[in-house]
Structure formats: structure tokens, C-alpha cells
Amino acid sequence: MxxxxxxxxxxxxxxxxxxxxxxxxxxTGKSFPRNVAYIDNLKLDPELQPTQYQLTGTHPESTILITDVKILDSTGREPYRGDVLIRGEKIVAVGQVPNKDDLQKDPRVRVFNGKGRTLMSGLxxxxxxxxxxxxxxxxxxxxxxxxxxxxxxxxxxxxxxxxxxxxxxxxxxxxxxxxxxxxxxxxxxxxxxxxxxxxxxxxxxxxxxxxxxxxxxxxxxxxxxxxxxxxxxxxxxxxxxxxxxxxxxxxxxxxxxxxxxxxxxxxxxxxxxxxxxxxxxxxxxxxxxxxxxxxxxxxxxxxxxxxxxxxxxxxxxxxxxxxxxxxxxxxxxxxxxxxxxxxxxxxxxxxxxxxxxxxxxxxxxxxxxxxxxxxxxxxxxxxxxxxxxxxxxxxxxxxxxxxxxxxxxxxxxxxALLMRGDELGKIQPGYYADCILVNGDPLEDITVLQDHSKLDVIIINGRVHKAGRKEYIVDTSGALTTGVQSTKHLEVDYPEMKPAMQKAY
Ligand SMILES: [Zn+2]
Missing domain, CATH: 3.20.20.140 (Metal-dependent hydrolases)
Structure with a gap:
């Protein structure tokens, strides 16, 4: 014993x-989050770096543009208004997206109109x-x-x-x-x-x-x-x-x-x-x-x-x-x-x-x-x-x-716990595109994250896991008022990425 x-x-x-x-x-107030420094000060043994797994299945050419979002980037910075561009598995631009107008017109780009909603890292x-x-x-x-x-x-x-x-x-x-x-x-x-x-x-x-x-x-x-x-x-x-x-x-x-x-x-x-x-x-x-x-x-x-x-x-x-x-x-x-x-x-x-x-x-x-x-x-x-x-x-x-x-x-x-703090958990260029679009302000009301109906879009590894119905609503006048320009991605013709049927197991 x-x-x-x-x-x-x-x-x-x-x-x-x-x-x-x-x-x-x-x-209350706008105090800088204290634990940013606590996490930055971690010095974990590099010998214990976990096996680096990759999620498969994201097409490298896949492009997602999320416009007009309040970006909560997990660096400690106060949320700010901007756009986010995802290409393949990674976030490539945050805040100002170069060639935004061209991207919006490009039929191969999936566009989400954030309308001021909060974009943050997946939890x-x-x-x-x-x-x-x-x-x-x-x-x-x-x-x-x-x-x-x-x-x-x-x-x-x-x-x-x-x-x-x-x-x-x-x-x-x-x-x-x-x-x-x-x-x-x-x-x-x-x-x-x-x-x-x-x-x-x-x-x-x-x-x-x-x-x-x-x-x-x-x-x-x-x-x-x-x-x-x-x-x-x-x-x-x-x-x-x-x-x-x-x-x-x-x-x-x-x-x-x-x-x-x-x-x-x-x-x-x-x-x-x-x-x-x-x-x-x-x-x-x-x-x-x-x-x-x-x-x-x-x-x-x-x-x-x-x-x-x-x-x-x-x-x-x-x-x-x-x-x-x-x-x-x-x-x-x-x-x-x-x-x-x-x-x-x-x-x-x-x-x-x-x-x-x-x-x-x-x-x-x-x-x-x-x-x-x-x-x-x-x-x-x-x-x-x-x-x-x-x-x-x-x-x-x-x-x-x-x-x-x-x-x-x-x-x-x-x-940081996963020992991948340099590529996961933040809305930053170079990070894996794991993010959620939240209909609400979690800094004003942290409980909003418990309401699945407020998690409008969920993206992992640059792939859309969830995009709620309202991302697809098309205005009867013919103008797309919100969300994804749904007719667009019908024109996309990427070669299919098919996983092998017979796996090791
Ligand atoms: Zn337990």
C-alpha cells in the first residue's frame, strides 16, 4: 500500500x-490575459515531443475566405475586425487579405461572410x-x-x-x-x-x-x-x-x-x-x-x-x-x-x-x-x-x-499541452486552420461557447466540418446576402482525394 x-x-x-x-x-476592463506569459514561459522537454500526426484529406488547393470577422487570435490581443484566408490545411493571411476582391470573385474560393461574428481557434x-x-x-x-x-x-x-x-x-x-x-x-x-x-x-x-x-x-x-x-x-x-x-x-x-x-x-x-x-x-x-x-x-x-x-x-x-x-x-x-x-x-x-x-x-x-x-x-x-x-x-x-x-x-x-503551440491554437498565418465562427461575443458571455447553435461554422485542418443553414441562404432578389456563395463551389472541379479502401487494420 x-x-x-x-x-x-x-x-x-x-x-x-x-x-x-x-x-x-x-x-471587466481590458486587462491583458495573464496566462499568455505563463504559457509562453513553458519549457517542455523536447525529448518528449509527441508523435506528429497529420489529419489527411484536405486538398492542398482548397481555399476558404472568411470576411468581416472579429478575430480573437489567442495571442492576448483584443479582438479586431478583419478577414482570414485559409489555403489547404493552413491559415495563410489574417487581418488584411491580399487580393481579397479577386478571391471573392473566384469560383474556386469558398467564401463565408462573417458579418462581424467572432472567429477564434477551435477549443x-x-x-x-x-x-x-x-x-x-x-x-x-x-x-x-x-x-x-x-x-x-x-x-x-x-x-x-x-x-x-x-x-x-x-x-x-x-x-x-x-x-x-x-x-x-x-x-x-x-x-x-x-x-x-x-x-x-x-x-x-x-x-x-x-x-x-x-x-x-x-x-x-x-x-x-x-x-x-x-x-x-x-x-x-x-x-x-x-x-x-x-x-x-x-x-x-x-x-x-x-x-x-x-x-x-x-x-x-x-x-x-x-x-x-x-x-x-x-x-x-x-x-x-x-x-x-x-x-x-x-x-x-x-x-x-x-x-x-x-x-x-x-x-x-x-x-x-x-x-x-x-x-x-x-x-x-x-x-x-x-x-x-x-x-x-x-x-x-x-x-x-x-x-x-x-x-x-x-x-x-x-x-x-x-x-x-x-x-x-x-x-x-x-x-x-x-x-x-x-x-x-x-x-x-x-x-x-x-x-x-x-x-x-x-x-x-x-x-501547448499537445506540444504544438507553434502551429495550433491561434488564428495566425502559418497555423493549422482549426477554427470556429461564433455567433456572439465569448468575451462578453463565455457561455455562448456552450450553445452549439451559435457555433455557426467549424473548420478543422482547413476542412469545413460544419456550416449552418444560414451560411447558404440566397436572397430572392438574386443577390447573395449572407454566407457562402453556394452556387460557386459547384464549379470547382478538383480531382477527388480518395482514401484507400484497404487499410492496415
Ligand atoms: Zn478522468
Whole structure:
């Protein structure tokens, strides 16, 4: 058994309670988003650069012109009015587009009339479970592999439908589900975001959260073997350790850490040897400090961090990410009643208390320049797929991020987590064309990103995944009043890009 620490450590920062919740979530003033510098200051080990996957299927000659948009470019700059040109997979011009008039007349160019709507980077989620079923996790272990593949494909598409173009896999319910769906997305076979795949979460015997979806290991040698199997045999991009408990599992407190120092150190060392990064479910004080001490790259939750852990984290903030998945604590405390987990039961289990302690710690991290990213354990019954952008609202209401900071975290921040900050997550020339056209101003109202009907256009890798009906409306007078000049692209006659029917799988 690992160390346990039921008594939380001392904390010296300002406490936070539900009564302190922020109700005004508008952008106040025009302060420059603080986390631009936090993200820029990251110095991640280049040895751990992930496999560079490409999404296939975008024709290199494909050209998209988006005119008259409010460009929220994720550099920290205030949104400004301009045009954006996409050619092939990449953004080639932002603000002023050369030869705009010629492009507008060119029948091979797809034109969107932005009409002042907001164009921003596609969103990113730092803690993703494609394989969670939106219901009872305990039953996931029993779900047939055939049904499970379909479910996984469906959630991948749901992320993209929700405006998410980058996701960091935080554990898969079966060994290869994440990997197979990642490869299918990259091959252009199924729609989905850019994805870093995970395997089953690795836990100690008697330290699991859900036995049927867990890979068990005990002792340093077995940790190394299991990590190796995930990387070499299954092809994962990330390795997940499940180090602490979770209040909903009665016998495994969120304040208990089940891993020993030797086990954590061995798992990280082995993964890094194979150039893969490690993320960890770490709610307990001791699991957080072990993560920092042994170089876990991405710390999930971090609820019970204490003074010692916070000091350590500040020292290592250039190489570690915190992804709190705060919606789980929020929804379990306040929204699980309809699913048979009453508010009283949640409070008794300690969720509300954990929420308050976690929020206080996360606010302190944000003050100290530690990179905190959205991403949130969506796919449970009361945290359903498709509601991912609630995380940004929580960041503003609970964690004292400005709306601009929440957007920076979800775009440039998650791109940095994918170690692709120089080509993803911003509306800049040279960046991959992953972007969303939003009917509304997310800086005025961050919740607009939760409304799929306001995500008018979704583009990934220079391909239009979604263009709502209003982009096609043609004026009866014959003049095109809005959106795409739909008659135009009928004249386009590119050779078809056809994926091979027989794939390696
Ligand atoms: Zn999770």
C-alpha cells in the first residue's frame, strides 16, 4: 500500500466558499490575459515531443475566405475586425487579405461572410475520455468491444461538433479504443478532433476507481512492464496513473494516495524513456507532491495540494500542467440528484468540501503563474458529452480567470499541452486552420461557447466540418446576402482525394 494522508496539509492561501461565486462573468476592463506569459514561459522537454500526426484529406488547393470577422487570435490581443484566408490545411493571411476582391470573385474560393461574428481557434480539452458512455462507468467494463468502438467514434464526433479541435486523452476504457479511433480520425475515416490517445488507467490493486476499465500494477517492475505494454503494444501517446481515491467510491478517499514513491518514479521514468508523457489522477495531497517530485507531466485535479506542494509546483511550473476537471466536482455536488446521487449524499461524501478546497488552491495556482487548463472528465451521466465548454464558464466563475484568459487556456494552452503551440491554437498565418465562427461575443458571455447553435461554422485542418443553414441562404432578389456563395463551389472541379479502401487494420 502507498502512503495515505487523510488529514489535508496546511494551506496559507485565501479560502474560497460557494458563497464567493462570481456572478458577473463579463470581461471587466481590458486587462491583458495573464496566462499568455505563463504559457509562453513553458519549457517542455523536447525529448518528449509527441508523435506528429497529420489529419489527411484536405486538398492542398482548397481555399476558404472568411470576411468581416472579429478575430480573437489567442495571442492576448483584443479582438479586431478583419478577414482570414485559409489555403489547404493552413491559415495563410489574417487581418488584411491580399487580393481579397479577386478571391471573392473566384469560383474556386469558398467564401463565408462573417458579418462581424467572432472567429477564434477551435477549443481544446486537456482531460478527455472518448470512451466514457455518459452513464454508468461500472458497466463500461462489460460493454462489448463492437458497441464500444461505435460509442467512442460518436464521442469523438461530438467533441468536434462542440467546436473542439484538440483533445488530450486521459484514459480509455479498453486498451486500444483511443488508439484505433485516433488513427481513424487521422486517416479521415471518422470526424473528430486532433487527439492524443491514452490506454487504460494504471492503478494499484485495491486502489482502482472502476475495476473493469483499469490496468493493475504493483511495485516498480510491474509499473514499468505495464507502461511499456501500453506504449509498445498498444500505441498510446499518454500514460495515465490513477494515484488517489475518489469520494464516490466509498472505500477510496480522494485524500488517500495509493502509489509509493518508487512506483511513481518507475512509471514516469519508463514512459519518458519511450518519449511519452504521464498524466495522473491525483486528488490527494501526497499524490500531488509525488507527481511533482517524480516529474508527472500533467496533474489532474490537484484538489488537496498544500503549502509544500504549491511551493514545489511553483518551482516546476515551466514543465507541468494542471488540469482540474472542475466540472466533475461541481456537477457531482449540485447536479447529480436526478441520477440518484442526492445533494446530501454528495455533501456527506465530501464533494462540496473538496470543491471549495480545490477552487481555493486553483485560484492560488493561477495567481502564481502555474498553467491551469480546462478539460473536464465529460462522459459521466451528469457530465454528459457535448457540454465540454462548461469548463470555460467554471474557470471564469470559480477560478478567477477573465473570459479572455479562459479562452487563452482552452486554445493556446491546450495547444501547448499537445506540444504544438507553434502551429495550433491561434488564428495566425502559418497555423493549422482549426477554427470556429461564433455567433456572439465569448468575451462578453463565455457561455455562448456552450450553445452549439451559435457555433455557426467549424473548420478543422482547413476542412469545413460544419456550416449552418444560414451560411447558404440566397436572397430572392438574386443577390447573395449572407454566407457562402453556394452556387460557386459547384464549379470547382478538383480531382477527388480518395482514401484507400484497404487499410492496415
Ligand atoms: Zn478522468
Amino acid at each position: 502507498g502512503s495515505t494522508a487523510r488529514v489535508p496539509g496546511a494551506v496559507s492561501w485565501e479560502p474560497w466558499t460557494i458563497a464567493d461565486i462570481k456572478t458577473d462573468i463579463k470581461e 481544446g480539452d486537456g482531460h478527455t475520455h472518448f470512451t466514457w458512455n455518459g452513464g454508468d462507468l461500472a458497466r463500461l467494463g462489460e460493454l462489448g468491444v463492437e458497441e464500444h468502438v461505435l460509442l467512442t467514434v460518436k464521442s469523438a464526433q461530438c467533441f468536434l461538433d462542440s467546436g473542439y479541435t484538440m483533445c488530450f486523452g486521459a484514459a480509455s476504457a479498453k486498451d486500444r479504443l483511443d488508439v484505433v479511433v485516433r488513427d481513424a480520425i487521422n486517416a479521415g475515416d471518422v470526424p473528430g478532433p486532433r487527439y492524443m490517445a491514452n490506454g487504460r488507467e494504471i492503478a494499484k490493486p485495491d486502489g482502482d476507481l472502476v475495476a473493469g476499465i483499469t490496468a493493475f500494477a504493483e511495485g516498480a517492475e510491474e509499473m514499468r512492464r505495464t507502461v511499456r505494454r501500453h506504449i509498445v503494444d498498444f500505441g498510446v501517446d499518454n500514460v495515465k496513473l490513477s494515484m488517489s481515491g475518489e469520494e464516490i467510491c466509498d472505500a477510496r478517499s480522494a485524500q488517500d494516495c495509493f502509489f509509493t514513491d518508487e512506483e511513481t518514479a518507475a512509471a514516469v521514468d519508463e514512459a519518458h524513456k519511450y518519449k511519452k508523457r504521464v498524466c495522473a489522477h491525483a486528488r490527494a495531497r501526497d499524490s500531488v507532491t509525488q507527481c511533482i517530485k517524480h516529474g508527472v507531466d500533467v496533474i489532474f485535479h490537484g484538489s488537496y495540494v498544500d503549502d509544500e506542494g504549491m511551493e514545489m509546483l511553483e518551482q516546476t511550473k515551466h514543465r507541468q500542467f494542471i488540469v482540474p476537471a472542475i466540472n466533475w466536482l461541481w456537477a457531482t455536488s449540485f447536479e447529480a440528484e436526478a441520477f440518484g446521487y442526492s445533494h446530501e449524499a454528495a455533501e456527506k461524501a465530501g464533494y462540496k468540501k473538496e470543491l471549495e478546497i480545490a477552487v481555493a488552491g486553483l485560484r492560488e495556482m493561477h495567481r502564481r503563474g502555474i498553467v491551469v487548463l480546462p478539460g473536464g472528465d465529460y462522459g459521466f451521466a451528469w457530465t454528459p458529452h457535448g457540454t465540454y465548454a462548461r469548463d470555460l464558464e467554471h474557470f471564469v466563475k470559480l477560478l478567477d480567470f477573465t473570459p479572455h484568459e479562459a479562452i487563452i487556456a482552452a486554445t493556446a494552452g491546450v495547444a
